[in-house]
Amino acid sequence: MARGAEEALQESGSAAPAASxxxxxxxxxxxxxxxxxxxxxxxxxxxxxxxxxCFGCIRQWAAVRAACPLCRQRFGRILHTVRADDDYQEYELGPSARHYK
Structure with missing residues (x-):
């Protein structure tokens, strides 16, 4: 994860939406x-x-807070290596990552 993004997450406790x-x-x-x-x-x-x-970025993000950096919805899994709607790998977060304050 980019150093600035990691610092922003830790300081604010939430993510700022991407600028558009x-x-x-x-x-x-x-x-x-x-x-x-x-x-x-x-x-x-x-x-x-x-x-x-990026798979690595969202895994690191989820280790701190299991909520989407863009819309803040909680999540318990990450889908990666997606080749088709029914052909992908799934990364399950541990129980401690899914339940945060």
């Missing part, structure tokens, strides 16, 4: 991870809202 002003596309729509703002590396989707992030 002046007709610019949101990072995921542009092929960028909303967490690290780099190219998507092993694209993964949050199980509840299907927002897209």
């Amino acid at each position: 002003g002046g007709g610019q596309r949101e990072p995921a729509a542009a092929g960028l991870c909303p967490i690290c703002l780099g190219d998507l590396d092993n694209a993964a989707h949050v199980g509840t809202c299907l927002h897209t992030f």
